[in-house]
Amino acid sequence: xxxxxxxxxxxxxxxxxxxxxxxxxxxxxxxxxxxxxxxxxxxxxxxxxxxxxxxxxxxxxxxxxxxxxxxxxxxxxxxxxxxxxxxxxxxxxxxxxxxxxxxxxxxxxxxxxxxxxxxxxxxxxxxxxxxxxxxxxxxxxxxxxxxxxxxxxxxxxxxxxxxxxxxxxxxxxxxxxxxxxxxxxxxxxxxxxxxxxxxxxxxxxxxxxxxxxxxxxxxxxxxxxxxxxxxxxxxxxxxxxxxxxxxxxxxxxxxxxxxxxxxxxxxxxxxxxxxxxxxxxxxxxxxxxxxxxxxxxxxxxxxxxxxxxxxxxxxxxxxxxxxxxxxxxxxxxxx
Ligand SMILES: [Zn+2]
Numbered sequence: 490x491x492x493x494x495x496x497x498x499x500x501x502x503x504x505x506x507x508x509x510x511x512x513x514x515x516x517x518x519x520x521x522x523x524x525x526x527x528x529x530x531x532x533x534x535x536x537x538x539x540x541x542x543x544x545x546x547x548x549x550x551x552x553x554x555x556x557x558x559x560x561x562x563x564x565x566x567x568x569x570x571x572x573x574x575x576x577x578x579x580x581x582x583x584x585x586x587x588x589x590x591x592x593x594x595x596x597x598x599x600x601x602x603x604x605x606x607x608x609x610x611x612x613x614x615x616x617x618x619x620x621x622x623x624x625x626x627x628x629x630x631x632x633x634x635x636x637x638x639x640x641x642x643x644x645x646x647x648x649x650x651x652x653x654x655x656x657x658x659x660x661x662x663x664x665x666x667x668x669x670x671x672x673x674x675x676x677x678x679x680x681x682x683x684x685x686x687x688x689x690x691x692x693x694x695x696x697x698x699x700x701x702x703x704x705x706x707x708x709x710x711x712x713x714x715x716x717x718x719x720x721x722x723x724x725x726x727x728x729x730x731x732x733x734x735x736x737x738x739x740x741x742x743x744x745x746x747x748x749x750x751x752x753x754x755x756x757x758x759x760x761x762x763x764x765x766x767x768x769x770x771x772x773x774x775x776x777x778x779x780x781x782x783x784x785x786x787x788x789x790x791x792x793x794x795x796x797x798x799x800x801x802x803x804x805x806x807x808x809x810x811x812x813x814x815x816x817x818x819x820x821x822x823x824x
Contacts (some may be wrong), residue, residue, distance in 0.1 A: 490667050491645075493612070495660045497635040498624060498819070507629040508649055508657070511562040512607040515570035516600040518559070521546040522574050523597070538673055543571055563627035565615030569646075605653035616647040624659055634659060641665055668723035678774030680733060680766070681706055725777035737761060738771035 499765075529535045537545065550556040559567065569587050583589035615627040616714065623631040626649065644661035651657050661740035702745055717724045736743050740759040747754055752765050 491662050491664050492641075492715060492719075493660055493662055494638070494640055494644070495658050496637060497659045498659045499633045499635065500630075500657055504630050504632060507562070508609065510558075511566050511609050511629065512651070513602070514559050514562045515566050515609045516602070517549075517568045517605075518546050518601045519558070519570045519574050521550065522571055523599075539571070543568060546571070552752055559679070561628070563609075563611065563615050563629070564610050565627055566609040569610035569612060569615075578719075606650065608648055608650040610645055610646055610648040618643070632657075632659075641701075665719070665723055667719050674723070676774060676778070678770040678772070678777055680769050680773055681710075723781060725780050727773055727776040727780055731773065731776050733769040733772040733776075734765060735769075736772045737763065738768045738775065 496673040510588075525542060526537055529537050547559060547564060551560045560766055574597055580589060580594050581596055584594040611626055617625040619625055621631075622634060622636060624634050624646070624647065625631050629649075640661060640663055642663050642665060644663045646662045647659065647669055648660040650660060660817070710724075714724050732743055734747055735745060737759060739761045740756060742756060744757055747765065753763060754765065755762050759820040767790075
């Protein structure tokens, strides 16, 4: 399984020039590729294969007067940018054909100089960890890293991110063997309260991102999903529209709205007396179990998507503007 580790890095003023240039070049390559595909499609309804596309928008482009500056930056970062685009298209097509569950994903969007967050990714060939703790990035330099914890194994990729506040981070993807815990016979449903009114993933790229993430629930959920994946456990997330506090956990009847001060209620259909929160937890658990049966790979499918695939910004796609239907009332089997 893959895990992502992020650390603050501290490029000096001089060391920021090269990443800035690489951000720009990776963006140009990312944006040139769809234009080339469109031209090929218009000309003869063909699609340029990945290798040929890389040759056209990187190797050949460098030889043209308009794009000579592409040669000044790491080719590895440029190729990663194209791979991101490829992945974004794959996600888009999987989404429109129904092979991908969850939110509908739109076509990859062009990257803009004005994006508040810029990133470049280096494959194993494009970076090295120095013995002195510094991070070497191809055609950039050795950058100081604030190591807050050790990496469990050598990383397979490094992404340099500049956030809207101008801070720089290095994100490493490492592959580790999960440490499976023995099977557990218990499961639990949890209502994360006010979170049901927030669509975390939908807000993640907006100005509210910071306050949303500061709310710590997003972090809590990520950590929980990461820990579950490492231990071979399943975390299910049920629809945020699930009327968990109105549904009878015994007979399944939706009994109508219950104002927050109503702590206990009696089901109008089967007559069961319910504690509000306990009943909601049971409803969430049942929904989570049903969701799990439907999950790709069947009921035994462990874990969650790898964290390094989780961010829309890394995927380079954007959700269509519509209500978010995956959400925030998690049904969480016991770890
Ligand atoms: Zn009932």
